[in-house]
Amino acid sequence: MILKRKTVLIAAGAVLAMTAGVATTTVHQHENEHDAGSASGLELTYDADFSNDANLAGEAEDLFYGKVTVLKGRKDLGIGAETQYAVVVERVFKGDVAGTIVVNQQGGKDADGNIVDLPDGDALLQVGGRYLFATKYNPDQKFNTVIPVYGDVPIPNMEAGAPGSPDADGDGQSTISDRWVAAVRDQNDLSTAPSTDEPTEEPADDPTPEASPTEGS
Template sequence: MEMDSAFDVTDPQQLAGWADAVFVGTVIEQVGTKAVGPFPETQFSVEVLQTLKGDVAGQILVNQQGGYGTDGTLYLLDDDPLIEPGATYLMSAGFLPSENWYTVAPRAGKVTLSAEEVAAVSDGTARRSTDEPAPVATMRDAIDNEIPFDPNRESEPVSSEPPVPPR
């Protein structure tokens, strides 16, 4: 399934402006699947390691568009793979109060962090320093210069290729 976004998800400043929360989190486990719209969405328990934007801490419920349908077919939005238990990501997510979960933006809303990057974030010494992982530093700068989300703004066509974060 192809994505039609109301903003350019590949622009970190627009992504930061859309997101209610930006954080580094480790996926604990998949906890559910629910069809909120035309295809399944998958929910995960995530342990927040560091918050860059918003008011998230501890274990939260993260939703991703896509998942397995009742017939066992895997549906992915714009070929965006499901997040994986045990992996740690930099996540940009919007809060859905009716479900009490944070939905990650497709593709650019989750950036996998390496073990070294997770260690730098986890020990707390990398905040705003040269040791901070590049994806986290890039998003922190984007938050400082975010472009507020405007659902009426015309968006540029978005490439199907996921952005490659600087390393």
């Protein structure tokens, strides 16, 4: 699936309070470690095919492996439902996340329990599941929003074999972990897309001006 060139604004609303009966989770906030973003949402610019690991790594501000521990809240942020989860970071491939952070996902469930507003090809995160996360950080809301579809890949064991992937750590075995180490190493810079301006066409020869009529002729 190739995501065409366009800009998508994903609203980033406040994280809802924990529901009754659920233990409080300490959240690591790293707002001072990222550049400021937009006040109302998180901007994702789709200029590439994010099924390509190097493109996904290049777009992500934080690329990490972690376990979903708690459903923190659901909210319609004005452009559709979004859902927030607490995630324990277990390994970081890119960025500076650590501890337990809030991960926000586009999509959620309505009052009847139906899944709504979920991008095609994506699935809601599951509490207890482990994922490879590719995210963009929102400093106003203090959470990381996953890049839809390719930014939340379920991976039970990061050290499982991955035939065809590079042996990034040189231990003689190619693992899923090696795959993402290599993706960050070879990441593509998507912030400098080539210009799409079309050249201005100029006539090959200047037209020959017509002679002015002579007075009195």
